[in-house]
Amino acid sequence: MQRRDRFALVIILAVLLGLPALLLGYQAWRQQPAVAGVRIIHIVARAPEQGGFSPDRLTLQVGERVRLRLSSPDVVHGLTIPGLGVNVDEIYPGRVVEVDVTPEKPGRYAFACTRWCGADHWRMRGVIEVVDLSPRPPATGNLPPQPPATGNLTPRPPSLAGKGELSSPPLVGEGPGERSLTREPPLYQQLGRDLDAMRPPASATPAGKPSAAAGAALAAKLPPELSDPLRRRAIAPADAFQRLRADPANAGLSDDDVWNLVAWAWFKDVSGPALARAAELYARDCAACHGPEGKGDGPIGANLPGMAKMDPTMPKGPADFTDAAAMLAAGDVLLQGKLLRGGMGTGMPEFGSLYTDEEQWAMIAYLRTFLFGK
Amino acid sequence: MHYAISEIPVIRRFLKSRWPQWGITVLTLAVFVVVIVTGLFGTPAGNHNFGIIYVWLVWWALLKLVLVPFLGRFWCSICPIPAPGDWLQRRSILTPRPGGKLYTLAGRVLRKSAAGAVHPWPRFLRNIWAQNFGFLAVALFSALILTSPLATALTLLAFILTSLGVSLLFERRAFCRYLCPIGGFVGVYGQVAPVAVRVKDPAVCLAHTEKPCYVGSDAGYGCPYFNLPQKLNTNMLCSMCGECLRTCDRNNVAFYIRPPGVDLLDTRDRRLDEAFNGLMMLAAAFVYSVVLIGADGRLKVIARAVGTPEWFAYAAGLLLFSVALVPGLFWLCVRLGQWMAGRDPAAAAGRGSRHADLFAGYATALVPLGLAIWIAFTLSFTLANVSYAWPALSDPFGWGWDLFGTAAMSWTPYLMGIIAYLQIPVLLAGLVAAVALAFRAARQHGQRPAAALPVSAFCVSAVVALLTLYMA
Numbered sequence: 001m002q003r004r005d006r007f008a009l010v011i012i013l014a015v016l017l018g019l020p021a022l023l024l025g026y027q028a029w030r031q032q033p034a035v036a037g038v039r040i041i042h043i044v045a046r047a048p049e050q051g052g053f054s055p056d057r058l059t060l061q062v063g064e065r066v067r068l069r070l071s072s073p074d075v076v077h078g079l080t081i082p083g084l085g086v087n088v089d090e091i092y093p094g095r096v097v098e099v100d101v102t103p104e105k106p107g108r109y110a111f112a113c114t115r116w117c118g119a120d121h122w123r124m125r126g127v128i129e130v131v132d133l134s135p136r137p138p139a140t141g142n143l144p145p146q147p148p149a150t151g152n153l154t155p156r157p158p159s160l161a162g163k164g165e166l167s168s169p170p171l172v173g174e175g176p177g178e179r180s181l182t183r184e185p186p187l188y189q190q191l192g193r194d195l196d197a198m199r200p201p202a203s204a205t206p207a208g209k210p211s212a213a214a215g216a217a218l219a220a221k222l223p224p225e226l227s228d229p230l231r232r233r234a235i236a237p238a239d240a241f242q243r244l245r246a247d248p249a250n251a252g253l254s255d256d257d258v259w260n261l262v263a264w265a266w267f268k269d270v271s272g273p274a275l276a277r278a279a280e281l282y283a284r285d286c287a288a289c290h291g292p293e294g295k296g297d298g299p300i301g302a303n304l305p306g307m308a309k310m311d312p313t314m315p316k317g318p319a320d321f322t323d324a325a326a327m328l329a330a331g332d333v334l335l336q337g338k339l340l341r342g343g344m345g346t347g348m349p350e351f352g353s354l355y356t357d358e359e360q361w362a363m364i365a366y367l368r369t370f371l372f373g374k
Numbered sequence: 375m376h377y378a379i380s381e382i383p384v385i386r387r388f389l390k391s392r393w394p395q396w397g398i399t400v401l402t403l404a405v406f407v408v409v410i411v412t413g414l415f416g417t418p419a420g421n422h423n424f425g426i427i428y429v430w431l432v433w434w435a436l437l438k439l440v441l442v443p444f445l446g447r448f449w450c451s452i453c454p455i456p457a458p459g460d461w462l463q464r465r466s467i468l469t470p471r472p473g474g475k476l477y478t479l480a481g482r483v484l485r486k487s488a489a490g491a492v493h494p495w496p497r498f499l500r501n502i503w504a505q506n507f508g509f510l511a512v513a514l515f516s517a518l519i520l521t522s523p524l525a526t527a528l529t530l531l532a533f534i535l536t537s538l539g540v541s542l543l544f545e546r547r548a549f550c551r552y553l554c555p556i557g558g559f560v561g562v563y564g565q566v567a568p569v570a571v572r573v574k575d576p577a578v579c580l581a582h583t584e585k586p587c588y589v590g591s592d593a594g595y596g597c598p599y600f601n602l603p604q605k606l607n608t609n610m611l612c613s614m615c616g617e618c619l620r621t622c623d624r625n626n627v628a629f630y631i632r633p634p635g636v637d638l639l640d641t642r643d644r645r646l647d648e649a650f651n652g653l654m655m656l657a658a659a660f661v662y663s664v665v666l667i668g669a670d671g672r673l674k675v676i677a678r679a680v681g682t683p684e685w686f687a688y689a690a691g692l693l694l695f696s697v698a699l700v701p702g703l704f705w706l707c708v709r710l711g712q713w714m715a716g717r718d719p720a721a722a723a724g725r726g727s728r729h730a731d732l733f734a735g736y737a738t739a740l741v742p743l744g745l746a747i748w749i750a751f752t753l754s755f756t757l758a759n760v761s762y763a764w765p766a767l768s769d770p771f772g773w774g775w776d777l778f779g780t781a782a783m784s785w786t787p788y789l790m791g792i793i794a795y796l797q798i799p800v801l802l803a804g805l806v807a808a809v810a811l812a813f814r815a816a817r818q819h820g821q822r823p824a825a826a827l828p829v830s831a832f833c834v835s836a837v838v839a840l841l842t843l844y845m846a
Binding site: 001002004005008009011012015016019020023024026027030069071072073074092093094095096098 | 400461
């Protein structure tokens, strides 16, 4: 073999063998963290029908510096870890998004996709368990025993089996786990409300769209159960209307005025920023099924069973938030229960693990805007 | 009208040297290797995977817009797929073996003599029918192959392994000549190219009985495509690899620059397999225009859902359209032309052409038309999407790399406002050439000019239908 042929052979072998080795070796080298002490974790976000997050369960240590390297092989996904303050709006297919996390408190932190990536988008969730391996000071004896780490938490996101139905208890306990485990149960549980009981339609509905501003302008006095926002949550707007209508002090008001008062009662304690935040969350989490105008006509919800799951005579599909007879018969506490627990077979997922308390109530107030004007 | 550019000493030295061709082949082989590796291990998101972008956007655009129209089948001479097989057959990379001897696995296993070591390609496959049906077979899966890096990598691996296997058993570039699904249409459309390798004086070849251009010599190998250069009259089977330029010791082979489309001027004695290729490619351009870039995304989803009942329906439709409907319509046009022209004196005298000859002769018109349609089709998606090449260059696997600082460059359609102004002249030029060739075919086959009208109408309809499709 001549010298030039040997040279050519070396070049060809370098291309055939060296080039792949170089490329894959470069990637292996890149896997090493650039900064000492930073752990790199790859999370691949696939459409939920293809497996969702992989891995969907992580264990981190308190104080550990972690770089999450997120990628998607199929469609655009997002990522939120509410308890750790992580929000990644877009994980484009073929792109890698990096986000740094340093958990400060032990607990179990839910994470979820925030982009409508498919019909089962809402099932695309996972759990990060943050453990504290640092030596603890001995117990003083005054502290109550800590609940077991698992508590009433769902170990994994709901199974994909049985589309539209939760096959295991909902995931709760977002944010710092100890706080979530020790805080009081949600209001609907405290009041013992049965979320699935069939409710009669509202006994009265407004002719138009009541206005909170018009209600405020009436300068009427609200009874304590309506002026106190905590007590008001237990009352349905239709019942509030009947009470205000029956009040002799309002005898001179028309029905429309009384409805304006009801609207005022519902919005007087809701801030603009809270409603704006709720609007963002609604667009992110709800609009795909319930529709941008709350009419229950979102494209993803078309095939969901809805309330027909419980009563075949009920309409299929997501709830229509503009249906006054249904919505005004439901108090905020009932809506909170639905939001936290989900629809149990109706196709409505749970969002309790993703929203703060403030976001939950803001969302409920936002749902009222489909019937009440600010 | 023909200018022998290889008569310029510097260019002749360049063309006869093996280094440039070898160098480009190694470069394409390197790209090929990256395509395979990124396809196997990179992101499945096609628009961020080097394999998809550099094969189906960059290479395809280069092939359709530059290489084939201007350099004919030159791509075949720098294609990485047959290169390993070549090197194994030659047992050399650059310096030819004495006498340009080739080796095959069959020769070694069967312990045949050097002369008998080469295994001849089966006679019944010495045409491009296998290439035609190979193209159709790939076309059935094209929506998947064009969008899935893994499918692309596996397809190309299948090509290179088949090529390697064929080269170990059969002589020369049998895979490229008879099997490669790309080679068929590259050869057919390459006839338009304004370049050619031809002998200078056929009389010199007739007197030169050793034929080193075919059997090889110390200076190089016999034609890898089984061509006898003195009989070359089209670019159909010539990759312009330069072997005959190297082996001809009478200096009777030259590299010519010439007017485009000269190969098509003689519409007689055309082959049916090549005619079918032109029709099949025309049909495929329409199917792709509807399925891949059409307004209804559901068709693309169906075409990608390989194995589903809907996909089988799509596959049946594609085959029916490509194999039966378009060729059948064209055949009807040819027959209608015969009927319209009436019985002409040449035919009456027995000098008229048979139906098959007529069919193949008229199909020559589809070469410029088909090429123009494919150029228009390629323009429609290339300029819109080629900006994906920048991030894919820096991040070939979609793993978050940024090798050249271009990973974050966003998708930007280029020159979208002028695409139509590029497409329409190309289509019109193709149409004018097609109609002119149809009338030429009528004359050369002893028919009255009116006989060309149905085929001309066929060509006009194809262009109108395509423009309507794109405007919709």
